[in-house]
């Protein structure tokens with residue numbers, strides 16, 4: 001098992017890609033703290049992990065609020081004694097052309113997709129540095145790498161995550177803490193379905209454009225995260241890996 005007894009925090013673990021990441025890490029024997037705004041969903045994920053025979057806690061936290069992040073991180077340390085893996089997966093977007101969008105929406109997109117990553121990293125990294133061990137995997141988006149009409153501010157936020165992760169990887173290497181980014185292509189999740197509900201042709205046109213002719217399943221993304229969270233990836237840092245069925249190649 002690649003993550004035997006590793007303690008992992010997964011943000012946005014109540015559904016979609018985050019839930020699949022929690023399940024995949026637990027399959028590799030990690031102890032997972034499932035963090036989400038949606039406590040009921042987080043508990044449901046946590047129950048699934050316990051049914052697999054793994055220890056897990058569900059914690060409600062809004063990762064856009066530093067004080068809630070600090071309380072959450074302390075709760076994980078209290079529950080498990082350490083933090084080995086941090087997966088920053090919580091994210092959100094609303095598709096609209098930039099010139100139609102409002103500043104209030106920009107603030108929300110930047111807070112959830114970018115600032116939350118700064119908060120969790122700032123709170124968790126001292127625990128990893130102290131032990132000279134850690135794996136941070138940030139969930140970006142191919143929107144940041146190749147652009148995506150209707151996702152300008154989201155692309156900026158995810159591009160920020162990629163740039164932040166590269167510099168953080170340099171600063172953290174001396175402590176044997178790895179920092180990498182996984183960029184999903186279009187993935188079949190509740191968030192995608194909410195966006196696709198406003199554009200009935202979106203899924204079909206993407207399936208045509210994706211060389212593998214299907215959307216990503218959450219498990220496709222989770223497999224890449226589990227690898228980067230494991231010691232098999234110990235010499236990989238500052239990298240951005242697209243999991244997009246060939247839609248993007250960079």
Ligand SMILES: NC(=O)c1ccc[n+]([C@@H]2O[C@H](COP(=O)([O-])OP(=O)(O)OC[C@H]3O[C@@H](n4cnc5c(N)ncnc54)[C@H](O)[C@@H]3O)[C@@H](O)[C@H]2O)c1
Nearest residue numbers: 012014016017036037062063089090091141186187189191
């Ligand atoms: N689905 C896609 O096509 C796709 C493509 C590229 C990147 N991504 C990225 O993958 C990640 C997961 O996306 P998904 O499609 O599974 O989304 P989702 O909406 O299905 O799940 C996201 C989870 O994050 C939680 N969350 C949102 N804001 C939060 C906050 N402030 N604090 C704590 N939890 C919060 C939600 O409650 C939800 O459970 C996101 O970072 C997203 O940007 C998704």
